[in-house]
Amino acid sequence: MRPLKVPGAWTTSPPSFQDDRGSFHEWFRGEDLRAVTGRPFHLAQANCSVSRRGVVRGIHYADVPPGQAKYVTCVRGAVRDVVVDLRTGSPTFGVWDAVRLDADNRRAVFLSEGLGHGFQALTDDATVVYLTTSGYDPSREHAVNPFDPRLGIAWDGDTPPVLSARDTAAPGLTAVEAAGLLPSFDACMNVPTGATRPLPPDLEESL
Numbered sequence: 001m002r003p004l005k006v007p008g009a010w011t012t013s014p015p016s017f018q019d020d021r022g023s024f025h026e027w028f029r030g031e032d033l034r035a036v037t038g039r040p041f042h043l044a045q046a047n048c049s050v051s052r053r054g055v056v057r058g059i060h061y062a063d064v065p066p067g068q069a070k071y072v073t074c075v076r077g078a079v080r081d082v083v084v085d086l087r088t089g090s091p092t093f094g095v096w097d098a099v100r101l102d103a104d105n106r107r108a109v110f111l112s113e114g115l116g117h118g119f120q121a122l123t124d125d126a127t128v129v130y131l132t133t134s135g136y137d138p139s140r141e142h143a144v145n146p147f148d149p150r151l152g153i154a155w156d157g158d159t160p161p162v163l164s165a166r167d168t169a170a171p172g173l174t175a176v177e178a179a180g181l182l183p184s185f186d187a188c189m190n191v192p193t194g195a196t197r198p199l200p201p202d203l204e205e206s207l
Contacts, residue, residue, distance in 0.1 A: 001036045001110070005097040007090070008112035008188070009083045010036060016106055025106055027073050028131065033110060041071065041110075045135045049128045051079075051121035054159035056146050057167065058118015061086050063140040064183035067113025067191045069133040077126035078102035081109050082153055084116035086144065086173075089185035094173060096153055101128070114188035118146050120155050142181055148172035 001012040012032075016025040034040050049057065059082070062068040072081060084096040101107050101119075111117055119128060143166060146153060150173045155161065176182055 001032070004083060004099070004109075006083045006085045006092060006095055006111075006115060008085075008115055009097065010110045011099050011107055012110075013105060013107045027106065027108055028071055033071070037110065037112075041069065041131070042133050043131050045132045047130050047132065049130075050076075051126045051128070052162070053121050053124045053126070055121040055126075055162045056118065056155060057120075057164070058082065059084050059086075059116040059144040059146050059151070059153075059170075060118060061114065061116045061142055061144070061183070062134070062137075063142070064114045064187045065191050066134050066140075067183070067188065069111065069113050070117060070130050071108060071110045071132075072101065072117070072119075072128060072130040073106065073108040074101035074103060075127050075129055076103050077121065077123035079119040079121055079126050079128055080156055081119045081128075082117070082146075083109065083111050084118075084144070084151060084153070086116045086176075086182050087114045087185040087188050088177065088182050093185075094151065096151060098154070112188065113191050114183040114185070116144055118153075120161070122156060142176070143167055143170035144176055145170040145172050150174055 001010040003010050014025045016023050079101050080098050081101045082098045085092045
């Protein structure tokens with residue numbers, strides 16, 4: 001696993017075994033993740049998101065505690081996956097990094113609690129699946145505008161972006177910080193791992 005520019009985030013490219021039947025790869029290995037990150041990954045929820053080309057989802061994050069760590073990969077098509085450091089007091093606060101995830105490279109990204117996450121679909125039917133360490137709770141979910149100039153994320157500009165109403169109206173980083181809605185770096189470093197929360201009947205806002 002290779003660390004990203006944002007501390008607490010890593011990417012990995014698992015080996016794929018191919019023959020005349022097709023291919024096989026292990027896209028998640030808890031033991032490998034724990035060896036690198038020094039922490040277990042307690043699965044609470046698994047999500048699948050399908051997007052047409054140009055769709056931008058994010059930047060989303062959850063309150064800490066309990067926080068929500070994620071393990072993300074793309075199983076069809078391609079996306080530009082983005083991780084942003086939203087932890088106040090972090091030496092890399094506001095820093096972002098991006099990784100191309102697609103069905104050919106089979107790359108995956110792990111991001112710790114307190115980090116913001118988003119992605120842009122580079123193809124039609126871009127299918128992203130991700131594991132999380134806590135269930136979706138709308139009262140603890142927040143968003144930062146993905147096109148906030150302060151973040152300066154370099155999205156692919158070949159296709160007009162398509163956003164949800166929630167993400168379009170999301171405030172910028174300065175406003176979210178001033179409102180006291182961001183997790184602190186210290187709280188994220190000390191969050192207990194493996195916390196779970198009950199799931200609401202409607203998961204639409206988490207996607």
